[in-house]
Amino acid sequence: MNATISGPASTPQQPRRSRRSTGFAGLLACGLVLLMASGCSHQESLAQGGNYPWHRDIVATTFWVGEIFDATAADGSQVYSTYDNDWEASYGGCDGVLTPECNTEPRTAANGYMPTSMTPKENPFYLDLPYDDVNDPKAFAERSTVIPWANEPDYAGQATNRNFSYMKNRWVKLVMNDRVCYGQIEDAGPGQYHDAEYVFGSNDARPVNKNFNGAGMDVSPAINGCLGFSELDGEDDRLSWQFVDEADVPAGPWRTTVTSSQVNN
Numbered sequence: 001m002n003a004t005i006s007g008p009a010s011t012p013q014q015p016r017r018s019r020r021s022t023g024f025a026g027l028l029a030c031g032l033v034l035l036m037a038s039g040c041s042h043q044e045s046l047a048q049g050g051n052y053p054w055h056r057d058i059v060a061t062t063f064w065v066g067e068i069f070d071a072t073a074a075d076g077s078q079v080y081s082t083y084d085n086d087w088e089a090s091y092g093g094c095d096g097v098l099t100p101e102c103n104t105e106p107r108t109a110a111n112g113y114m115p116t117s118m119t120p121k122e123n124p125f126y127l128d129l130p131y132d133d134v135n136d137p138k139a140f141a142e143r144s145t146v147i148p149w150a151n152e153p154d155y156a157g158q159a160t161n162r163n164f165s166y167m168k169n170r171w172v173k174l175v176m177n178d179r180v181c182y183g184q185i186e187d188a189g190p191g192q193y194h195d196a197e198y199v200f201g202s203n204d205a206r207p208v209n210k211n212f213n214g215a216g217m218d219v220s221p222a223i224n225g226c227l228g229f230s231e232l233d234g235e236d237d238r239l240s241w242q243f244v245d246e247a248d249v250p251a252g253p254w255r256t257t258v259t260s261s262q263v264n265n
Contacts, residue, residue, distance in 0.1 A: 052148065052243040053202040058216040060174075061190065061235050062224045063128070066094035066102035081187040082132050083168045084264040092121035095221060104232050107225025112253035114222070122261070124222040125183035125254035127174075130195040130209060132188035133167045134263055139194040146196045148243070163263050171249050174219070174227060176239040181226040182254045183219065190215045217241070226253070 063069070066088045067078040081087040088094065094102035097117050107113040114124060133143040144150045144159035147166045158164040170185045191209035198205045198216060207216035213235040221232075229237045249255065 051245065054204065054240055054242045055198070055216065056204055056240040057238050058207070058241060059213045059235060060127075060217050060219050060229075060237055060239050061212050061215045062104065062221060062229065062231075062233050063187075063218040064095040064102070064104050064221050065091040065126075066096065067104070068101060078187075082135055082193075083165055083186065083188075084261070086264060087186075090122060090261065090264065093118045095120065095124060104221045104224075106232060107221050109225075109253075112256060113225045114253075114256075120257055122186070122259040123184050123254065123257050124220055125181065125226070126186040126220045126259070127172060127183045127223060128187035128189045128218045129167070129172075129185060129199050130189055130192035130207060130216070131167060131199045132193040134162055134165050134265070136188070136193040139196070142194075142196065146200050148200060149245075163265075165263050168262065169259050171244045171246055172241050173244045173249075174223060174239050174241045176227040176229075176237070179227050181223055182244070182249050182252060183223050184254075184259050186259060187218070190218050222253070 063078055065078050069077065079088045084090050095115055095118075096102050096104045097115075105116060107115075114120065131139055133139045133147065140162070143166055147155075149155055149170075150159070150166055155166055158166070167185050167188070172183055172185065174181050174183065191211045192207065195208045197203075198207045207214060209215060215235060219227075224232065224237075227237075227239060231237065
């Protein structure tokens with residue numbers, strides 16, 4: 001896991017983003033969180049509210065650390081992310097199986113949705129959203145005014161610091177059918193990088209991205225398995241999501257390894 005980067009702001013680099021552009025128990029309002037997922041119903045989970053608005057019926061595709069989606073594209077590889085030029089090394093290797101390329105694999109509750117061939121150094125419950133607050137000029141310029149937590153103590157005063165991301169490591173609650181899982185933001189995409197209305201808006205706006213069936217996020221194989229996606233690497237699964245503060249994230253496999261590193265570009 002990378003240490004927090006410090007020092008003077010550096011010249012912006014070419015964005016490196018997601019491929020789609022490229023025994024524990026915690027008490028929830030509706031019951032206990034089990035290893036595989038919460039037992040809350042979809043309606044109950046969405047009704048629980050929180051400090052942030054819900055984004056409903058969003059297409060989510062799957063990506064994974066080490067994936068080469070398009071070797072000819074600047075943003076076609078998950079060897080690096082928009083926040084980490086050496087993401088695969090920071091994570092601990094391919095988040096899947098080498099065949100010999102890095103491919104995904106089914107994940108199950110039996111081992112906490114972990115990969116079978118390696119032990120992650122960072123949280124395997126990761127995702128992206130289409131807001132790159134470090135490398136995208138528009139998002140960087142407005143981030144301190146549109147991101148809801150920008151003025152909280154851990155974030156205040158960082159608006160001009162390109163070695164600091166307001167988005168990286170933030171927690172997201174994800175609901176699909178009767179399953180509830182949580183993950184951390186570790187990349188940006190799919191397809192768009194300053195879609196503030198969708199990401200932060202309160203009117204449940206649709207993603208600007210029209211590719212990959214209009215996907216509004218990519219999720220990791222661990223989240224894919226935790227939520228019970230119908231496909232390992234498809235574009236037909238839909239979920240609902242909202243930001244959550246870390247204090248509101250319950251116990252679960254997503255808490256086994258929590259990513260805390262900042263920007264490494």
